[in-house]
Amino acid sequence: MFNLKREADNFLKRLTFAFSGIISAFKRERNLHIQSIVAIIVIVSAILIHVTLTDFMIILILIGGVISLELVNTAIERAVDLTTQKPHPLAKAAKDTAAGAVLCFSIISVIIGFMILYKTLL
Numbered sequence: 001m002f003n004l005k006r007e008a009d010n011f012l013k014r015l016t017f018a019f020s021g022i023i024s025a026f027k028r029e030r031n032l033h034i035q036s037i038v039a040i041i042v043i044v045s046a047i048l049i050h051v052t053l054t055d056f057m058i059i060l061i062l063i064g065g066v067i068s069l070e071l072v073n074t075a076i077e078r079a080v081d082l083t084t085q086k087p088h089p090l091a092k093a094a095k096d097t098a099a100g101a102v103l104c105f106s107i108i109s110v111i112i113g114f115m116i117l118y119k120t121l122l
């Protein structure tokens with residue numbers, strides 16, 4: 001039977017697990033530090049040059065996308081390391097493909113960022 005209190009407790013528990021995953025990744029991953037600093041610089045710059053609300057939302061989506069993908073990349077790296085510490089072509093392929101996903105989204109984000117900058121300052 002549906003129990004609202006139990007569901008709310010479970011939801012809060014899952015939220016705590018998710019936050020602890022984010023904190024643990026931030027403690028370990030230097031890339032996440034760099035991406036967060038870049039994100040703060042981009043957000044402050046976007047406010048200073050008065051981008052439109054729509055452009056600001058696009059910037060937030062792109063920042064969220066890069067950081068989320070980096071978290072997934074970290075999860076894959078850890079899962080691979082848990083499976084094997086020995087060199088294996090599949091371990092390398094899994095890690096490099098996950099890193100490639102972050103790179104792919106980051107390149108697209110930089111291109112869109114420059115398009116927004118160009119459009120705003122023109």
Ligand SMILES: Nc1ncnc2c1ncn2[C@@H]1O[C@H](COP(=O)(O)OP(=O)(O)OP(=O)(O)O)[C@@H](O)[C@H]1O
Pocket residue numbers: 029077084085086087088089091092093095096099
């Ligand atoms: N078990 C493995 N077998 C083969 N290649 C691996 C293995 N583990 C890592 N590599 C490769 O070595 C390189 C560095 O891997 P590493 O796990 O140190 O990743 P990283 O991107 O430096 O991440 P981090 O420093 O956050 O752990 C990558 O190209 C990766 O694919």
